[in-house]
Amino acid sequence: MPKPxxxxxxxxxxxxxxxxxxxxxxxxxxxxxxKRYAPMMKDLLGQLERSYETRRGYWKGGTVSxxxxxxxxxxxxxxxxxEFPESAEFHTLRVxxxxxxxxxxxxxxxxxxxxxxxGSGLIALHGQTGDIMLQGxxxxxxxxxxxxxxxxxxxxxxxxxxxxxxxxxxxAARCExxxxxxxxxxxLLVNNxxxxxxxxxxxxxxxxxxxxxxxxCANAIARSDFAVFGTWRDDIQVDQDEVRAYVARHGRKxxxxxxxxxxxxxxxxxxxxxxxxxxxxxxxxxxHCINVMTKALSPGRDRGVCVLIGGKRxxxxxxxxxxxxxxxxxxxxxxxxxxxxDLAKRVMDFYVENALEHERIGEMIERIGLVNxxxxxxxxxxxxxxxxxxxxxxxxxxxxxxxxxxWTARKLAEADATAQAAAE
Amino acid sequence: MALQRRPIExxxxxxxxxxxxxxxxxxxxxxxHERPRPGVLHHVAESxxxxxxxxxxxxxxMDVYTIRKLCDIADAFADGFLRFTTRSNVEFMVDxxxxxxxxxxxxxAEGFPVGGTGNSVTMIxxxxxxxxxxxxxxxxxxxxxSLMDALYHEFTHAEMPNQVKITTSCCQxxxxxxxxxxxxxxxxxxxxxxxxxxxxxxxxxxxxARCPTAAIRPAMVNGKPSLEVDESKCVCxxxxxxxCPPMRINDPxxxxxxxxxxxxxxxxxxxxxxxxxxxxxxxxxxxxxxxVTEIVLKILYAYKGDARPYERMAEWIGRIGWAxxxxxxxxxxxxxxxxxxxxxxxxxxxxxxxxx
Numbered sequence: 172m173p174k175p176x177x178x179x180x181x182x183x184x185x186x187x188x189x190x191x192x193x194x195x196x197x198x199x200x201x202x203x204x205x206k207r208y209a210p211m212m213k214d215l216l217g218q219l220e221r222s223y224e225t226r227r228g229y230w231k232g233g234t235v236s237x238x239x240x241x242x243x244x245x246x247x248x249x250x251x252x253x254e255f256p257e258s259a260e261f262h263t264l265r266v267x268x269x270x271x272x273x274x275x276x277x278x279x280x281x282x283x284x285x286x287x288x289x290g291s292g293l294i295a296l297h298g299q300t301g302d303i304m305l306q307g308x309x310x311x312x313x314x315x316x317x318x319x320x321x322x323x324x325x326x327x328x329x330x331x332x333x334x335x336x337x338x339x340x341x342x343a344a345r346c347e348x349x350x351x352x353x354x355x356x357x358x359l360l361v362n363n364x365x366x367x368x369x370x371x372x373x374x375x376x377x378x379x380x381x382x383x384x385x386x387x388c389a390n391a392i393a394r395s396d397f398a399v400f401g402t403w404r405d406d407i408q409v410d411q412d413e414v415r416a417y418v419a420r421h422g423r424k425x426x427x428x429x430x431x432x433x434x435x436x437x438x439x440x441x442x443x444x445x446x447x448x449x450x451x452x453x454x455x456x457x458x459h460c461i462n463v464m465t466k467a468l469s470p471g472r473d474r475g476v477c478v479l480i481g482g483k484r485x486x487x488x489x490x491x492x493x494x495x496x497x498x499x500x501x502x503x504x505x506x507x508x509x510x511x512x513d514l515a516k517r518v519m520d521f522y523v524e525n526a527l528e529h530e531r532i533g534e535m536i537e538r539i540g541l542v543n544x545x546x547x548x549x550x551x552x553x554x555x556x557x558x559x560x561x562x563x564x565x566x567x568x569x570x571x572x573x574x575x576x577x578w579t580a581r582k583l584a585e586a587d588a589t590a591q592a593a594a595e
Numbered sequence: 596m597a598l599q600r601r602p603i604e605x606x607x608x609x610x611x612x613x614x615x616x617x618x619x620x621x622x623x624x625x626x627x628h629e630r631p632r633p634g635v636l637h638h639v640a641e642s643x644x645x646x647x648x649x650x651x652x653x654x655x656x657m658d659v660y661t662i663r664k665l666c667d668i669a670d671a672f673a674d675g676f677l678r679f680t681t682r683s684n685v686e687f688m689v690d691x692x693x694x695x696x697x698x699x700x701x702x703x704a705e706g707f708p709v710g711g712t713g714n715s716v717t718m719i720x721x722x723x724x725x726x727x728x729x730x731x732x733x734x735x736x737x738x739x740x741s742l743m744d745a746l747y748h749e750f751t752h753a754e755m756p757n758q759v760k761i762t763t764s765c766c767q768x769x770x771x772x773x774x775x776x777x778x779x780x781x782x783x784x785x786x787x788x789x790x791x792x793x794x795x796x797x798x799x800x801x802x803x804a805r806c807p808t809a810a811i812r813p814a815m816v817n818g819k820p821s822l823e824v825d826e827s828k829c830v831c832x833x834x835x836x837x838x839c840p841p842m843r844i845n846d847p848x849x850x851x852x853x854x855x856x857x858x859x860x861x862x863x864x865x866x867x868x869x870x871x872x873x874x875x876x877x878x879x880x881x882x883x884x885x886x887v888t889e890i891v892l893k894i895l896y897a898y899k900g901d902a903r904p905y906e907r908m909a910e911w912i913g914r915i916g917w918a919x920x921x922x923x924x925x926x927x928x929x930x931x932x933x934x935x936x937x938x939x940x941x942x943x944x945x946x947x948x949x950x951x
Contacts, residue, residue: 190708190744191654196661219734226847226879228728230729270609272678273615273678279666294657296655306727326602326606326608347638385862387861391860393773393867433905435865462863469627484772487806
């Protein structure tokens with residue numbers, strides 16, 4: 172005789188309405204009496220209903236892992252296991268999806284089959300950090316489940332004070348705004364730090380995110396320690412016939428109000444013949460005009476990335492947006508990608524050596540100052556790193572001549588390099 | 596004893612074998628796109644090949660039956676491939692415009708709303724909540740389900756001035772992102788400490804160090820080593836709770852919900868912004884949190900009615916000003932809206948520019 176379904180009058184209210192209901196899904200699993208997870212999901216529903224009644228959570232952490240790894244499994248033990256014994260252990264396996272979260276149905280079905288065998292049948296696609304979350308595994312099933320998932324080709328993601336799983340936007344796979352190979356960069360960087368992901372030993376968590384352009388579909392700037400954005404150095408590519416076609420279709424007033432005037436640096440002007448004039452020196456690569464006139468405009472050809480460091484959410488000193496540390500790094504051939512990896516290694520080394528326990532890199536930079544961080548990773552200062560120079564005169568400037576000499580030498584070297592490139 | 600299997604540390608795997616062949620063939624060579632209708636994207640590659648993407652909402656927390664149903668749809672209509680967006684929408688790619696309508700019909704028949712593209716309200720990015728987290732004051736999936744029911748029309752249509760991204764978080768650590776509208780827990784009372792358990796469970800110096808306002812200090816209570824909280828300094832953030840569960844911050848009545856607006860990740864037009872507090876003190880009221888939905892809709896429709904095309908929430912408020920925002924939304928403005936410490940001067944109005 173199968174265990175009866177729990178009474179869930181509060182959760183039942185979340186089965187009505189047009190949006191797909193997670194409660195209906197939980198119930199489908201709980202009602203699958205031919206499956207070994209049905210009793211577990213019945214008790215899970217019972218405990219969740221209890222939370223809805225009392226407005227309290229009932230999970231506590233613990234220590235569960237797979238052989239060789241110190242992260243990737245989120246242990247969950249119930250505080251009210253005596254009442255809901257079947258879901259007493261309800262651990263999550265964080266599984267790294269293919270970059271860009273592309274799936275073949277064959278792969279996704281295999282994953283479902285393995286998870287039905289070892290776990291609850293409940294999967295989040297995806298967690299906030301970008302993992303496939305297999306939620307609801309008993310302690311004794313964690314290792315066999317991982318072994319099978321691992322043999323399918325998937326690895327576990329991060330947790331705790333280590334490198335976390337990353338996210339990249341759809342990017343080059345289906346977007347003309349993409350300014351670099353997001354998946355390649357993500358795999359290169361994250362896979363270089365797998366030791367820091369699987370055996371976490373950093374001061375605190377460290378997240379990479381990759382967005383192909385300033386639209387930031389990967390939410391990198393506010394949610395990652397190391398945010399990589401696609402951008403370009405040369406001019407926006409313009410097809411003036413398509414500009415005229417756009418103006419003809421939408422009208423001058425619309426074009427002026429919604430494209431020309433929306434340029435944040437007034438770099439756009441509509442000519443009398445309805446062609447577009449762009450002051451590329453003033454353009455900040457914000458993407459607005461390119462987003463709107465997708466046929467007429469595209470990013471330039473000299474593409475690369477802008478790297479920002481230090482974004483995070485609230486704990487513990489408040490939300491932070493990442494700030495510019497590398498204004499531009501050309502990212503086209505493999506040697507360029509190696510330079511990005513080298514930057515990530517220097518950043519990670521400095522973070523490991525200098526951050527306090529439980530301090531994110533953004534908080535560390537706030538504590539020690541951007542200039543000291545730049546010196547620590549061997550990066551040069553650049554006006555693109557600031558909104559404006561300092562407004563406070565209380566600073567010791569007796570190294571001024573030396574710093575000016577460095578700047579002058581850099582500018583001369585850059586001019587030489589440009590001249591040489593032009594000569595070739 | 597059998598030798599333990601060594602893990603294959605494959606990390607992030609190559610997406611190419613799992614990518615729709617059209618995307619694989621035209622990787623990095625897309626030329627332009629358009630949005631023929633809500634929920635559909637049409638991309639054209641340099642090669643001349645075209646792909647239509649149909650986007651649909653999901654419940655994110657999915658049972659294997661739902662996932663297999665999505666696989667069935669992908670097998671029947673989309674060559675056996677699918678992908679997910681960062682906001683848990685599912686996407687199917689097809690190679691001709693004719694295949695779009697039958698795919699939409701099937702998705703809708705199976706209960707998956709088609710939409711979430713362009714200037715719509717897309718799926719809410721949400722955290723784990725009571726279903727699986729060890730520190731939440733509220734649920735996430737239930738709040739999101741309730742809100743998406745109310746926002747169904749705005750997901751399936753594209754009638755907003757620009758895209759609207761909503762996020763939720765179930766504690767004040769806030770693992771949700773920045774949102775045009777964000778619904779976050781806001782505790783209002785200091786933790787209640789279970790002094791019998793502190794010494795057994797907690798590494799006390801680590802808990803002291805975790806407090807952002809240095810309000811926690813070691814203390815002997817009833818002859819046992821424990822911790823005490825200076826309640827005049829405590830900001831009720833709950834940062835002490837994860838490393839020390841006896842610091843009970845969650846409370847069925849005093850853990851409230853707050854609404855924040857104007858967060859923006861993109862650097863498009865204006866620079867990215869953090870969201871700002873506009874309403875607090877809302878009851879944590881399962882199963883449908885009606886008080887939250889009411890205020891979210893109030894803000895959303897004030898924005899929809901007043902913002903100009905392409906203005907995100909933050910840009911709209913930047914143009915009309917906060918005085919007009921509170922007037923249009925009918926939300927009360929209180930002393931709690933003013934950030935009140937030395938580092939907050941940047942949020943004050945240092946000009947003679949005022950609005951009436």
